[in-house]
Amino acid sequence: MxxxxxxxxxxxxxxxxxxxxxxxxxxxxEAAYNAHLPVMLKGPTGCGKTRFVEHMSWRLSRTLVTVxxxxxxxxxxxxxxxxxxxxxxxxxDGPLTIAVKSGGIAYLDEVVEAxxxxxxxxxxxxxxxxxxxxxxxxxxxxxxxxxQLVISYNPGYQSVLKxxxxxxxxxxxxxxxxxxxxxxxxxxxRNEAGVDAETAARLVKIAEKVRNLRQHGLEEGVSTRLLxxxxxxxGKDIDPVAACQxxxxxxxxxxxxxxxxxxxxxxxxx
Numbered sequence: 285m286x287x288x289x290x291x292x293x294x295x296x297x298x299x300x301x302x303x304x305x306x307x308x309x310x311x312x313x314e315a316a317y318n319a320h321l322p323v324m325l326k327g328p329t330g331c332g333k334t335r336f337v338e339h340m341s342w343r344l345s346r347t348l349v350t351v352x353x354x355x356x357x358x359x360x361x362x363x364x365x366x367x368x369x370x371x372x373x374x375x376x377d378g379p380l381t382i383a384v385k386s387g388g389i390a391y392l393d394e395v396v397e398a399x400x401x402x403x404x405x406x407x408x409x410x411x412x413x414x415x416x417x418x419x420x421x422x423x424x425x426x427x428x429x430x431x432q433l434v435i436s437y438n439p440g441y442q443s444v445l446k447x448x449x450x451x452x453x454x455x456x457x458x459x460x461x462x463x464x465x466x467x468x469x470x471x472x473x474r475n476e477a478g479v480d481a482e483t484a485a486r487l488v489k490i491a492e493k494v495r496n497l498r499q500h501g502l503e504e505g506v507s508t509r510l511l512x513x514x515x516x517x518x519g520k521d522i523d524p525v526a527a528c529q530x531x532x533x534x535x536x537x538x539x540x541x542x543x544x545x546x547x548x549x550x551x552x553x554x
Contacts, residue, residue: 303332303339304472306464313340316457317432322410324453325436327461330507332472333436336461337391346430347388349379353398359405362392363418375421380405384416387430395435396448403452409433410455466492469508477515483524486553487511490528493549494536502542506532524554 316323317340325333334350341348351362364378383390395402408415414427435456437448464472466488474484488511495505510531517527528550533543 300342301335301338302475303335304464304468304475306332306468309336309459309461310340310343312457312459314344317344320414320429320432322433322435322456324456324458325434325461326439326458327436328438328463328507329504330509331461331463332508333461334391334393337389337434337436341389344389346432347383347386348391349383349386349388350391350393351379353392353394353396353402355397355399357398357402359399359401360420362398362402362405363416364420366420381416381418381425384409384425384427384431387428389432389434392433392435394437396437403449406433406435407452407455463491463495463505463508469511472508473511473515476512478519479515483515483518486524487514487528490532490550490553494532494546497542497545501539502537504536506536510535525550528554 313323313336325336327333337350338348351357360378362378362380364376364381366373367376368374377385380390380392382388392398392402392406405416408417409427409431410433414431416425416427417423418425439447463469469488469491470481470484473479473487474481477484479487491506491508491511494502498505513531514524514527517531518524522530525547529547532550533546537543537546
């Protein structure tokens with residue numbers, strides 16, 4: 285991962301990200317922030333975890349530095365490394381170091397996808413020390429009170445080999461996320477996709493039925509994000525069935541029989 289060289293100010297959000305609370309997650313997050321505690325968000329793909337963090341960073345007026353974790357992400361990618369610049373070797377802060385120094389929120393999305401050495405790096409930030417060792421520089425960065433570490437992952441999707449260790453999990457305040465109730469999901473789709481109430485209700489009904497297919501071999505249910513995508517395509521005058529095929533059916537499964545089952549569900553609503 286190439287560390288981004290843009291200034292910290294570039295990570296700030298200009299306007300409030302839309303987020304509809306489904307429980308007491310806002311109050312819990314604010315309390316954890318004020319107590320200087322790290323937060324772990326657990327839930328399926330596309331249920332609103334990232335949007336929630338964006339909303340909370342705006343609400344708390346904090347810089348947000350997001351890292352999409354992947355299997356090649358190393359501790360050096362997070363913390364920083366020496367790089368060649370012309371004839372000089374210079375130190376370049378990684379995104380985690382940028383977040384710590386700026387007193388912002390560091391969000392490690394799908395943290396279990398990263399290499400195991402990244403977990404070791406974040407441990408000192410999750411206890412009362414609240415420090416980030418820069419071993420290659422021989423320095424220690426003390427996190428200011430404004431800094432907060434947030435991680436997320438999908439426990440239902442991860443294999444046992446990629447699950448977080450209990451020694452890591454127990455360092456965080458955990459917030460469980462799931463797909464919202466039908467009523468709230470309709471409001472989210474209506475707001476985010478700009479569709480009418482009837483179209484939003486039909487899309488949510490499709491989602492409910494598709495999610496039930498998880499009991500019959502579907503690995504992952506349709507996310508709220510995909511419902512918004514479907515609504516946006518419908519709003520661009522795409523046929524609703526074609527829109528749902530492109531956003532709901534094909535992204536979540538390659539199994540032809542399962543795709544046909546989903547298309548049949550879509551056809552009952554449109």
